[in-house]
Amino acid sequence: METLPFSRKLLGTALAGAMMLAAGNAAASDLSSRYTDADGDLVADVPADESQWVDPDTLVFAYTPVEDPAVYADVWADFLEHLSKATGKKVQFFPVQSNAAQQEALRAGRLHVAGFNTGGVPVAVNCGGFRPFTMMAAEDGSFGYEMEIVTYPGSGIAKVEDLKGRQLAFTSETSNSGFRAPSALLRSEYKMEAGQDFETAFSGSHDNSILGVINKDYDAAAIANSVAKRMLARDVIKSSDYEIIYTSQTFPTTAYGLAHNLKPELAQKIQDAFFSYDWAGTSLQAEFANSGEAQFIPVTYKENWAVIRTIADANGVTYDCD
Incomplete structure (x- = not known):
């Protein structure tokens, strides 16, 4: 199964600075x-x-x-x-x-x-x-997994900056990869605030976010890639169903x-x-x-x-x- 190209990054220096403080x-x-x-x-x-x-x-x-x-x-x-x-x-x-x-x-x-x-x-x-x-x-x-921001093919979202004016789905407010890490990332690296620069939705779980993107219910979503890998392995989804525009550092x-x-x-x-x-x-x-x-x-x-x-x-x- 071919993997689509994506932009792989670490949590940036601005966020790293905030975390050091x-x-x-x-x-x-x-x-x-x-x-x-x-x-x-x-x-x-x-x-x-x-x-x-x-x-x-x-x-x-x-x-x-x-x-x-x-x-x-x-x-x-x-x-x-x-x-x-x-x-x-x-x-x-x-x-x-x-x-x-x-x-x-x-x-x-x-x-x-x-x-x-x-x-x-x-x-x-x-x-x-x-x-x-x-x-x-x-x-x-x-050990560990990465937070990814994903979108559907043809969404017009090729990079994180393209999320402005669009909808980004989170999972729940207690989720690291489904909410906290992407919120900190978007605020520190891209000066983007939820509700101001992009609309939000809460799906309740990573699989709901992934399927929501694939079905075009959401423009994009922040997910844990470990969940996506298991869904791919079970043939619930295909790699061609979605595109990855951001990958974080590894988390526990x-x-x-x-x-x-x-x-x-x-x-x-x-x-x-x-x-x-x-x-x-x-x-x-x-x-x-x-x-x-x-x-x-x-x-x-x-x-x-x-x-x-x-x-x-x-x-x-x-x-x-x-």
């Missing part, structure tokens, strides 16, 4: 007052009071609502069976329909293990006590982690299950090999999400969790 690691103050962070790792501590630990009979798992939840219930089936054996617990897949629903489920204590999209991780950490510890990577340990991908108040022994079993999982021949491998992923690797919120926090800072994002 932002306090990338000074996010501890964003943590909800419901939680403590005695060790300074920017995530909620496990409660010191054992009476606050949770040890449910059934673990509830949710994957970020990037695409059709029904598809991903099957994709995750092999892994969730492995997780059940490793923990001795029943495991239920929770097909969340939106980022807001996933965040609320975590905050309300209805979600125990989850994968949150890149931009949603800081919200989950600060408002829901999410403790991320892993993400997917390639065999060689490389979906983070997987735990509710902060799980019983420590259970939390350890869950983490061990991720790192002991054998991908070979599984439904997870069949799906995520399409975007080059083949294993789970350890991550920390403080280090791996620094660039995401600074993009949020550049956009003036705050976390009013209480």
